Amino acid sequence: MNMTEIDNALRQLRLSGMQQTLSTRAMQAQASQESFLETFAALLQDELERRRSVLLDRRYKRSGLDEKASLVDLDWRFNPKIPRAACFELHTLKFITEGANALIVGKPGTGKSHVAKALAYQATLQGYDVRYLEADTEFARYALAGSQDRASLLREWVKPDLLIVDDLFLARRITAEAAEVLQAIVHQRYKLRRAMVVTSNRVVQDWGKYLGDVTMASTILDRLMHRCVMLEFEGKSYRLKEAAARLVIQADAS
Numbered sequence: 001m002n003m004t005e006i007d008n009a010l011r012q013l014r015l016s017g018m019q020q021t022l023s024t025r026a027m028q029a030q031a032s033q034e035s036f037l038e039t040f041a042a043l044l045q046d047e048l049e050r051r052r053s054v055l056l057d058r059r060y061k062r063s064g065l066d067e068k069a070s071l072v073d074l075d076w077r078f079n080p081k082i083p084r085a086a087c088f089e090l091h092t093l094k095f096i097t098e099g100a101n102a103l104i105v106g107k108p109g110t111g112k113s114h115v116a117k118a119l120a121y122q123a124t125l126q127g128y129d130v131r132y133l134e135a136d137t138e139f140a141r142y143a144l145a146g147s148q149d150r151a152s153l154l155r156e157w158v159k160p161d162l163l164i165v166d167d168l169f170l171a172r173r174i175t176a177e178a179a180e181v182l183q184a185i186v187h188q189r190y191k192l193r194r195a196m197v198v199t200s201n202r203v204v205q206d207w208g209k210y211l212g213d214v215t216m217a218s219t220i221l222d223r224l225m226h227r228c229v230m231l232e233f234e235g236k237s238y239r240l241k242e243a244a245a246r247l248v249i250q251a252d253a254s
Contacts, residue, residue: 017050018043046124056124063130077236079110086231087115090197091122096162099193100227105200109237112167119197120164128161131185135168139178154181158188161195167225168200173179183220190223198224 001009003023010019029039060068071091076084090102102119104112116132123130126246133139142153157163163185174182189196204221208214 015047017047020050021046035161055127056113057129058237059124059129060121062139063120063124064132065117065120065124065130068121069118070121071113071115071118074111074114074118075238078238079233081234082098082111083231083233086229090115090119090229093123093126093128095229096123096128096195098195099226100195100229101202102195102197102229102231103200103223103224104197104231105203105234106231107235108201109235110233110235111238112233114238116166116197116199118162120162129159130158130162130164131157132164133157133166135174136164136170137176137180139174143175143177148179154184154188157181157185158194160193163189163194163196164197165198168198169202170206172202172210172213173212174210176212179213179216183216186220186223190226193227196224216220 003026007019007022008018010022025039025043025046027032028042048186071087074082076082095102106112106118118129120132138153142150145153165182165185168182186196193210202210207221211217211220
């Protein structure tokens with residue numbers, strides 16, 4: 001077989017990683033006088049890396065994340081009261097294998113969502129199936145959906161290894177449909193020992209008021225917090241800090 005025929009064969013076999021680097025590896029082998037096994041091993045590595053990249057890209061797209069956040073990006077010195085050690089401990093992802101949860105509460109703009117997204121992205125890198133939900137948006141979508149779509153959404157939120165529910169109760173009161181699906185998610189994931197990370201600006205003592213049902217709030221919190229790490233974020237707003245920095249830049253430019 002000539003190079004064109006080999007290229008076509010690799011394409012038919014769906015070995016795109018090998019197919020994309022074939023000509024380069026052939027030139028490298030010729031220039032370096034590599035053995036067949038060395039060249040073949042390099043081509044196999046190219047194929048494996050290509051497949052890992054494709055799988056990672058699929059997991060990221062399926063997750064619903066809008067950014068590849070990292071704990072390294074957070075300015076920990078700006079808010080020294082943020083529980084840094086606890087955040088990095090969660091970043092080991094042991095809580096996922098243990099079927100535990102994390103509840104992150106605190107003032108707006110203190111980095112809760114960033115930490116949750118960083119945990120979610122790290123989980124996709126480690127091969128976990130992840131879903132990220134902005135609570136208000138997704139629960140509103142659920143409330144407007146028909147019965148079949150609601151069942152599909154619930155399955156989608158229960159199935160993943162890790163579910164992120166971000167900014168719960170951002171608009172304070174949530175609809176009855178949202179409250180019911182939240183209870184269903186927490187209950188079913190608890191039974192299956194599947195991990196959740198929930199962020200909220202609201203202290204847990206007020207959840208009954210925002211749900212409109214104290215008993216339901218107790219049921220949700222009972223399951224959510226049974227195997228749970230609770231982190232409290234205190235400090236100044238990163239968003240206000242960034243806005244102030246932009247204003248300074250604009251003033252200097254004018």
